[in-house]
Amino acid sequence: MSQLEKMEVNPDLAMERAKCNFNIMELTHILDGGEENTVRRKKIEDIALNSGASKDAFPEEHMSPKEKYENAVRKSCIFADLVKNDFAHLTGLETFGINSNVIRRTADAFFKEVSPFLLHMGMFVPTIMGQCTSDQMSYWLPRAMAMQIIGTYAQTELGHGTFIRGLETTATYDPETEEFVLHSPTLSSYKWWAGGLGNTANYCIVVAQLYTKGECHGTHPFIVQIRDEDTHMPLPGITVGEIGPKMGFNTADNGFLGFDHYRIPRDHMMMKNAQVLKDGTYVKVARHGKLTYGTMVFVRVMLVSEAAFNLAKACTIAVRYSAIRRQSKPKPDEGEPQILDYATQQHKLFITIATAHALQLSSSWLWRSFSAVLTEMKEGNTDKLPEFHALSSCLKAVSTSDAAYLIEQCRHACGGHGYMISSGIPHLYNFVSATRTYEGDYTVLLLQTARFLVKAYEQAEAKQPLTPTVSYLKLAFTRKEPWDSSPAGIVRSFQALAAGKVSTCVKNMRKRMRSGLSEVEAWETSTIQLVSAAEAHCRAVISDAYKSETERLTANSSPNVKIVMEQLSTLYLYYWALERIGDLLLYTSISEKDIVELQTAYEELLQKIRPNAVGIVEAFDLRDELLHSTLGSYDGRAYERLMDEALRSPMNKEPINQSYYKYLRPMMKANL
Numbered sequence: 105m106s107q108l109e110k111m112e113v114n115p116d117l118a119m120e121r122a123k124c125n126f127n128i129m130e131l132t133h134i135l136d137g138g139e140e141n142t143v144r145r146k147k148i149e150d151i152a153l154n155s156g157a158s159k160d161a162f163p164e165e166h167m168s169p170k171e172k173y174e175n176a177v178r179k180s181c182i183f184a185d186l187v188k189n190d191f192a193h194l195t196g197l198e199t200f201g202i203n204s205n206v207i208r209r210t211a212d213a214f215f216k217e218v219s220p221f222l223l224h225m226g227m228f229v230p231t232i233m234g235q236c237t238s239d240q241m242s243y244w245l246p247r248a249m250a251m252q253i254i255g256t257y258a259q260t261e262l263g264h265g266t267f268i269r270g271l272e273t274t275a276t277y278d279p280e281t282e283e284f285v286l287h288s289p290t291l292s293s294y295k296w297w298a299g300g301l302g303n304t305a306n307y308c309i310v311v312a313q314l315y316t317k318g319e320c321h322g323t324h325p326f327i328v329q330i331r332d333e334d335t336h337m338p339l340p341g342i343t344v345g346e347i348g349p350k351m352g353f354n355t356a357d358n359g360f361l362g363f364d365h366y367r368i369p370r371d372h373m374m375m376k377n378a379q380v381l382k383d384g385t386y387v388k389v390a391r392h393g394k395l396t397y398g399t400m401v402f403v404r405v406m407l408v409s410e411a412a413f414n415l416a417k418a419c420t421i422a423v424r425y426s427a428i429r430r431q432s433k434p435k436p437d438e439g440e441p442q443i444l445d446y447a448t449q450q451h452k453l454f455i456t457i458a459t460a461h462a463l464q465l466s467s468s469w470l471w472r473s474f475s476a477v478l479t480e481m482k483e484g485n486t487d488k489l490p491e492f493h494a495l496s497s498c499l500k501a502v503s504t505s506d507a508a509y510l511i512e513q514c515r516h517a518c519g520g521h522g523y524m525i526s527s528g529i530p531h532l533y534n535f536v537s538a539t540r541t542y543e544g545d546y547t548v549l550l551l552q553t554a555r556f557l558v559k560a561y562e563q564a565e566a567k568q569p570l571t572p573t574v575s576y577l578k579l580a581f582t583r584k585e586p587w588d589s590s591p592a593g594i595v596r597s598f599q600a601l602a603a604g605k606v607s608t609c610v611k612n613m614r615k616r617m618r619s620g621l622s623e624v625e626a627w628e629t630s631t632i633q634l635v636s637a638a639e640a641h642c643r644a645v646i647s648d649a650y651k652s653e654t655e656r657l658t659a660n661s662s663p664n665v666k667i668v669m670e671q672l673s674t675l676y677l678y679y680w681a682l683e684r685i686g687d688l689l690l691y692t693s694i695s696e697k698d699i700v701e702l703q704t705a706y707e708e709l710l711q712k713i714r715p716n717a718v719g720i721v722e723a724f725d726l727r728d729e730l731l732h733s734t735l736g737s738y739d740g741r742a743y744e745r746l747m748d749e750a751l752r753s754p755m756n757k758e759p760i761n762q763s764y765y766k767y768l769r770p771m772m773k774a775n776l
């Protein structure tokens with residue numbers, strides 16, 4: 105009999121809800137970007153989740169890899185149908201704005217790992233939108249949106265992921281037949297990793313070195329059919345398959361792909377930014393050489409919200425569980441406290457909540473900047489692209505890295521039970537730790553930002569005007585920043601710290617060049633510090649955006665919601681100031697007394713947040729279907745759910761496993 109037949113809420117969780125002193129729904133509306141967004145989101149979730157279509161009859165964890173994939177395809181088709189037929193009027197999916205976030209969020213109820221269609225929606229469609237001419241778009245986009253074809257994005261090869269210019273797949277134009285010939289000249293040139301490529305997709309975007317009239321023009325994107333639209337058989341000249349088990353993403357059939365002189369029509373080159381005319385003449389259209397990297401920039405922005413969303417899930421699970429879990433007996437005359445009462449537990453968890461808010465608000469701010477950059481680019485102005493590339497690169501790197509670290513911390517906060525797959529936390533960790541690598545590795549992206557920072561520093565030195573996100577670099581040329589523990593003062597200190605680090609890097613590089621190193625060598629030997637400087641810059645950007653967005657969003661809110669949001673954003677600042685004490689000592693006037701006061705203020709803040717902790721995570725409004733967690737469900741009945749899950753295990757379906765007769769019994773009897 106299920107342990108959950110009686111509908112009850114754990115009394116500790118009920119008590120937490122009763123003592124929450126702010127309006128949870130008001131905070132939900134703020135996080136959703138307005139009440140009407142919440143209403144629409146809930147409608148979409150109701151349609152998708154109340155039907156029960158997201159549920160599995162058999163626990164996914166106990167399926168074979170092949171069964172897991174097949175189940176994910178089954179549910180992807182149900183979900184795609186819902187998107188097309190039931191959500192369309194509610195979402196305006198084609199805008200790829202807030203509503204695609206809602207669809208992405210709802211999809212998580214269907215997939216504990218990911219949908220094999222993720223790359224179709226996440227990269228194939230956006231690349232068609234960003235890299236096609238309008239004629240091409242009017243042919244491809246309706247087919248892709250209606251799911252008549254399924255696509256993916258195959259850029260990375262066995263030999264190269266980071267260094268795009270080093271890709272080896274060739275696309276050589278043949279003016280005789282007006283076709284491109286795609287070819288994989290080496291093993292290392294095989295495409296590797298594209299999600300959905302192994303078994304699902306029949307089309308893909310292939311990034312290849314373009315050759316025409318005997319000249320190489322660098323990497324360009326092409327739309328390539330890889331399977332027959334009717335039989336799904338790989339087409340002649342195509343070698344395609346799945347790459348095998350991974351830490352996560354196991355329902356995403358990541359694949360490999362090779363070409364043997366495979367021909368595609370000329371107009372399957374995506375020609376918005378560059379064209380090859382019928383006679384083979386190459387025409388560059390774009391004003392900026394890196395516009396073909398546009399989909400990556402788009403997904404990097406997307407990944408900041410992904411990091412926030414997955415952190416919100418992890419801390420909802422860990423905070424609810426910490427409210428119902430009681431352990432140890434610090435006071436002999438009292439019962440065991442809820443583990444959420446321990447200051448060390450609050451230290452693990454409240455920064456996780458604050459980071460989820462910080463990333464969510466920074467991501468909304470980043471989306472707005474992105475829209476502004478896109479609008480200018482439509483008018484042919486690419487001036488803001490370098491700054492935006494630097495910004496989206498560091499935000500992607502730091503948000504995914506912080507999220508992975510903090511999700512792991514949520515697992516620690518759940519003790520042994522956090523290690524269970526059914527807690528939901530391992531899936532979250534496996535998913536998010538990949539986001540630190542894909543779409544540009546952490547270190548590589550921070551070094552892109554560092555390049556921009558060094559150039560901006562040189563502009564500041566030459567007293568030239570600076571773009572907004574780096575205007576603080578002028579602090580590098582003033583006296584040491586006086587320490588001020590107010591939120592605005594801490595943001596300024598983070599800026600002074602970042603400016604100081606960039607300045608130190610530049611001075612070190614110059615010194616190394618004076619001692620005989622080339623510019624490239626001086627850069628290379630300074631990269632550890634450059635990564636650290638770019639991280640500090642990003643931390644200053646997030647802190648500034650989080651603080652100012654909090655002020656903007658709470659300008660008209662009720663007093664208690666304002667207090668809660670301010671407490672969290674101040675906690676974020678205190679936490680990172682304490683984490684970076686060594687740097688603050690170098691670059692600001694902070695004293696020993698200031699540090700002691702800061703630590704005390706941080707500890708007091710944890711206590712102030714404590715009574716509202718459950719309410720705060722519940723403002724993320726994550727339904728049980730999205731959490732997939734025995735530990736974090738709304739009713740808080742973790743022990744009953746753990747036992748129920750254990751009983752569902754196929755290992756418990758027979759009292760004696762056959763291995764007893766085959767191996768254990770003979771061994772033990774032989775040892776008698």
Ligand SMILES: CCCCC/C=C\C/C=C\C/C=C\C/C=C\CCCC(=O)SCCNC(=O)CCNC(=O)[C@H](O)C(C)(C)COP(=O)(O)OP(=O)(O)OC[C@H]1O[C@@H](n2cnc3c(N)ncnc32)[C@H](O)[C@@H]1OP(=O)(O)O
Pocket residue numbers: 204207208211219221222223225226227257259260265266267268269299394395397398400401403406407410489490493542543544545548552555556
């Ligand atoms: C079921 C329903 C679901 C709904 C779906 C909706 C949403 C889903 C949500 C999210 C997730 C979606 C999908 C996620 C799943 C999996 C996806 C994984 C996909 C992939 O994983 S897909 C492969 C990505 N793979 C990379 O990410 C490679 C990283 N590697 C690079 O990105 C470059 O290769 C780099 C930058 C390292 C070097 O490139 P390089 O060698 O060519 O350039 P170089 O260093 O020489 O720089 C020359 C000048 O270009 C500037 N520059 C460079 N890049 C620029 C840019 N983008 N924009 C503007 N300027 C740029 C520089 O700043 C410099 O500027 P300057 O000269 O002025 O200093």
Ligand SMILES: Cc1cc2nc3c(=O)[nH]c(=O)nc-3n(C[C@H](O)[C@H](O)[C@H](O)COP(=O)(O)OP(=O)(O)OC[C@H]3O[C@@H](n4cnc5c(N)ncnc54)[C@H](O)[C@@H]3O)c2cc1C
Pocket residue numbers: 223257258259260263264265266267296297298299353358538541542543544545546547548551
């Ligand atoms: C789950 C998952 C899904 C993916 N999906 C797709 C997909 O759909 N389509 C696709 O095309 N690709 C996909 N990828 C590939 C992904 O984009 C690449 O793995 C990623 O960009 C990192 O590149 P890499 O593997 O070449 O790493 P490498 O560049 O080989 O990195 C290895 C190490 O070298 C370091 N390094 C590399 N270059 C430098 C440098 N210049 N300076 C300092 N350090 C450096 C890195 O920091 C890292 O520590 C996926 C990857 C994963 C894990």
